[in-house]
Amino acid sequence: MIKVVVAGALGKMGQESCKAIVNAEGMQLAGAVDSRDSGHTIGTYIGKPEVNVTVSGDLEQVIRDVRPDVLVDFTRPGVVQRHIEIAINAGVRPVIGTTGMNAEEIERFVQLASAQRVGGLIAPNFAIGALLMIKFATEAAKFFPHVEIIELHHDQKMDAPSGTAMKTAESIAAVRGHMSQGMPSEFEKIEGVRGGNFEGMRIHSVRLPGFVAHQEVIFGGIGQTLSIRHDSISRESFMPGLILAVRKVMALDHLVYGLENLLFE
Ligand SMILES: NC(=O)C1=CN([C@@H]2O[C@H](COP(=O)(O)OP(=O)(O)OC[C@H]3O[C@@H](n4cnc5c(N)ncnc54)[C@H](OP(=O)(O)O)[C@@H]3O)[C@@H](O)[C@H]2O)C=CC1
Numbered sequence: 001m002i003k004v005v006v007a008g009a010l011g012k013m014g015q016e017s018c019k020a021i022v023n024a025e026g027m028q029l030a031g032a033v034d035s036r037d038s039g040h041t042i043g044t045y046i047g048k049p050e051v052n053v054t055v056s057g058d059l060e061q062v063i064r065d066v067r068p069d070v071l072v073d074f075t076r077p078g079v080v081q082r083h084i085e086i087a088i089n090a091g092v093r094p095v096i097g098t099t100g101m102n103a104e105e106i107e108r109f110v111q112l113a114s115a116q117r118v119g120g121l122i123a124p125n126f127a128i129g130a131l132l133m134i135k136f137a138t139e140a141a142k143f144f145p146h147v148e149i150i151e152l153h154h155d156q157k158m159d160a161p162s163g164t165a166m167k168t169a170e171s172i173a174a175v176r177g178h179m180s181q182g183m184p185s186e187f188e189k190i191e192g193v194r195g196g197n198f199e200g201m202r203i204h205s206v207r208l209p210g211f212v213a214h215q216e217v218i219f220g221g222i223g224q225t226l227s228i229r230h231d232s233i234s235r236e237s238f239m240p241g242l243i244l245a246v247r248k249v250m251a252l253d254h255l256v257y258g259l260e261n262l263l264f265e
């Protein structure tokens with residue numbers, strides 16, 4: 001049995017993850033942590049009253065009590081960093097879905113995990129379709145270096161651009177490098193209207209009720225455009241990848257950034 005603690009357990013992704021872990025063969029939901037420490041069991045939230053795990057506000061205490069193998073984190077930027085440190089220092093493998101960390105923070109955790117020989121994963125997106133979108137977009141960028149990214153999310157999202165958009169842009173930049181795009185003398189009549197600039201490619205973040213998680217990568221060439229789009233229409237889309245990740249980190253002794261590195265090996 002892989003013993004898993006979920007942090008952010010009462011959030012949108014946390015509740016979906018608790019359900020998936022309870023239903024996964026060979027896994028046990030051993031702890032549930034959330035700042036809305038309710039004193040109720042997580043089972044009452046996820047429609048499984050038989051799951052008798054009380055929601056706690058204290059991750060360190062839960063780790064001491066249940067000695068889990070894996071910490072799944074879907075909290076928020078500013079919280080997740082402390083959780084990763086707690087987990088690695090306790091020898092618990094972090095599987096991190098929370099986005100919003102910068103490259104230096106991620107590198108610091110890669111180093112820490114290596115030093116402690118603890119396996120783990122930081123994955124901006126667990127949906128297999130999103131990973132394929134990034135893979136196909138990276139391939140397309142070799143032939144179509146002019147590219148813009150539009151990501152669309154629900155309006156409760158804290159970070160912009162999304163972790164997925166950042167991973168896409170990094171992956172594309174790795175094959176095409178920095179490149180100035182568009183009209184050199186272009187100017188903005190409204191600040192920010194051309195989007196954020198990453199290595200010369202523009203990223204646009206849309207936030208509206210009704211969306212879950214969507215991204216379109218648009219390439220422009222002579223007389224043609226190519227669009228590669230992925231839509232998560234429900235948070236169940238992230239669960240097969242999450243469960244796979246929990247299983248895969250059990251065999252690792254270092255921390256990996258991006259589920260694609262465990263999926264397309
Ligand atoms: N990698 C992936 O595939 C995906 C990643 N995400 C990412 O996951 C993260 C969570 O998203 P989502 O579920 O939509 O967000 P929610 O706001 O719905 O959930 C976050 C939960 O974490 C809780 N929380 C906040 N601070 C703490 C703390 N100190 N200790 C414990 N729990 C805490 C929140 O409580 P409170 O409300 O009281 O603050 C809330 O219940 C985001 O960073 C998002 O970008 C989302 C979808 C997929």
Ligand SMILES: O=C(O)C1=N[C@H](C(=O)O)C[C@H](O)C1
Nearest residue numbers: 099124125157162163164213
């Ligand atoms: O906040 C979300 O909802 C999502 N966050 C992740 C991201 O920032 O890329 C993954 C997915 O897009 C949903």
